[in-house]
Amino acid sequence: MMQAEIPPPLRAWREAPRCRALNAHALRADGRYVLCWLQQALRADDNPAIDAAILLGNALGLPVLVYHGLREDYPFASDRFHRFILGASRDLAAGCRARGVACVQHVDRAERRERGLVYRLAEVAAAVVLEDQPAFVAQWQAQRLASKSGAAVIAVNAACLVPPAALDRGVGTTAAFRRRHAAARDAWQDWSDESALSGPYDGPLPFVPDRLETARDTDLDALIASLDIDHALSPSMMLPGSRAEVCIRLRRLTDEVLPDYAEARGDPARPEGASTLSPYLHFGVVGPREVMAAIRESAVPAEQQEKFADELLTWREWFHYKARTLAVPESYARVPDWARAQLERHAADPRPEHESLWALVHGETRDETWNACQKQYLVDGWMHNNLRMYWAKRILAMTPDPRTAWATACYLNDRLSLDGRDPSTYGNLAWAFGDAAPGYRDLPIYGLVQTRTDKAMRKRPGGTEWIRAAAARERPTLAVPGAPPSAPYLDETVPI
Ligand SMILES: Cc1cc2nc3c(=O)[nH]c(=O)nc-3n(C[C@H](O)[C@H](O)[C@H](O)COP(=O)(O)OP(=O)(O)OC[C@H]3O[C@@H](n4cnc5c(N)ncnc54)[C@H](O)[C@@H]3O)c2cc1C
Incomplete structure (x- = not known):
């Protein structure tokens, strides 16, 4: 099918390769605003989706909503x-106000139930700009809006420093990707936020918005407590959702x-060795451009900058x-054929270490090291990179x-980890299930898929003690x- 063209104001933009038209509808000259529907890029500045909406609004003489x-x-x-997302959304609203752009929020709940709100907002929009996200619910929600709404829908990549469309198609290996990406990077490092020529939209809305910008922490907590969601999984004390936390992490990073x-990144006993930025990147509270700008401005030696x-x-x-190249990036089918063949060949092998899903979720298995890993997901909502490899x-x-293993890994990762449900989630899980090169030993259960032991972790000074304490956390x-549910993300019956 022919890809529809993006509207002229975006074609001339230096960031045009970030943009994709999801349908062929024309801009509505009589629209009230350009709607910018954010799902994950929850930041006001350095946000190409907001910039694209502003450019369209400026060309049409309309404000952005x-x-x-x-x-x-x-x-x-x-x-x-909810606590992470709403904390980030509160700062998004404040940041939008500072940019002169109106930002409205809706937290769906029994007494303020809204169905099809995005569609209703789109009905009077000149166009809808949304994020081009390749995984989880965002991608099919975007496609569905584009096919059902009469508004022009434009998807903008706000997640990457170099938008995938700016790179050659068909890059097949990480090594080849590294080369192409490194060559393209410099052209995408700098940015300047667009300025809205129209004042903030203050016209009619089809709902009563929530005013999160002025909400105190206690207001957010009370609101969340009133919702029909899983209250047993508490907010992460380690990872509060806010721009202030991003600033703290950027300073600590440099x-x-x-x-x-x-050196430090590989040692799980030194959590200060990693940036813990992944949840903030997943929810777009910060983008990679801003992270790289902070590093470039610092005195960090080039070698460490490159590693990061x-x-x-x-x-x-x-x-x-x-993920862009896969119809369903979350699916077990993305594990390479050779690895799936190995795992299937051993599918009937005895599994003496089989554990219940309950024991896995709660980190109460017979494997102390695995429990130490899982407790990080369960308690903190994040896990150290080195532990994730063993864990998966x-x-x-x-x-x-193997299929249940894949569904279980996705379930544990996505239900508990604040950075889960991300292209990196399924890409790394596929790596763990066999994306790396085959090993030489034909092992029970794994075949030629390489496994990991906890020997190296335990051999580190204090490693065994650290594992024991981590596994015993409350x-x-x-x-x-x-x-585990097999694909809760693909439930297209959920209305937006
Ligand atoms: C089995 C497994 C599952 C994983 N699941 C996720 C996930 O759900 N979400 C997620 O964002 N990352 C995931 N990762 C990648 C990596 O473990 C985390 O990004 C990292 O641990 C996050 O901590 P950090 O921000 O302190 O990382 P840092 O070491 O500070 O790295 C900085 C940033 O680089 C990126 N990064 C680092 N390592 C990787 C990697 N291997 N792949 C992709 N990006 C990377 C992340 O955006 C990270 O925030 C997974 C890795 C494995 C092996």
Whole structure:
């Protein structure tokens, strides 16, 4: 099918490769505003989706209306996610006001139930600008709006420093991607926020918006307590959702983390060795451009900058790029054929370490190291990179078959981790299930898929003690289904 063209004001934009028309509808000259529907890019500045909406608004002489909504039936909705998201959304509204752009929010709940709100907002919009996200609910919600609404819908990549469309198609390996990305990077480092020529939209709305900008923490807590979501999963004390937390992390990154990044990053007993920026990147409270600008302005040695850039830019953006090429990035089918064949060949092998889903969720298995990993997801909503590798590979031995292992890994990651439901989630899980090169030993359960032991972790000074203490952390008790849901993200019956 021919790709529809983006409207002329965006074609001339230097960031045009970020933009994709999701339908062929023309701009409505009699629209009241340009609607910018944000789902994950919850930041006011350095936000190409808002900039694209402003450019369209300026060309049409219209204001921009930024909308962010949060539903109770968002997959895995819990106090943890709602608190992070609403904290970020509060700052988004304040930031939009500072830019002279109206931002309205809706927290769906019994006494303020709204159905099809985005469609109603789109009915009087000159165009809808939304985020081009390749995974989880955002991608099919965007497609559905584009096919059902009469408004022009334009998707804008706000997640990557280099938009995937600016790179060649068909890049097949991380090494090739690294080369292309490194060559393209410089052209995408700088940006300047667009200025809205019209004042903030203050016309009629089809609903009563929530005024999160002025909400105190206690107001957010009370609102969340009143919702029909999973209250057993508390907000993360380690990762509050706000722009202030991003600023703290950026300062810590340049002053403390990066000078020793190459060494410290691999040691889970030193959580200060990593940036803990991943939840803020997933929910777009910060974008990679701003992170890289902070690093460039610092005195961090080039070697450490490069190591970090390899994680933030090569690996993270590789998984975004790759997800774009897959119809269902969350699916087990993305595990390479050779690895799936190995795992299937061993699917009937005895699994003496099989654990119940309850034991897995709560980090109460017979494997102390695995429990130490899982407690980070359960209690903190984040896990150290080194632990994630062991954690994911071990799930193959702890579940009845490889498909259930995949569903379980996605379920644990996505239900608990604030950075879950991301292209990096499924890309890294695919790596753990066999994206890396085949090993030489044909192992029970794994075949030639490489597994991991906890030997190296335990051998570090204090490693065994750290694992024991981490595995014994106090934890909440959650309601757990009999089996992991296979693809809760694809439930297209959920209205927007
Ligand atoms: C099995 C498994 C599952 C994972 N699931 C997720 C996930 O759900 N969401 C997620 O964002 N990352 C995931 N990762 C990647 C990585 O573990 C986390 O991004 C990292 O631990 C986050 O902590 P940090 O922000 O302190 O990382 P830092 O070391 O400070 O790195 C900075 C940033 O670089 C990016 N990055 C680092 N490592 C990777 C990587 N391997 N792949 C992609 N991007 C990377 C992240 O955006 C991260 O925030 C997973 C890795 C594995 C092995």
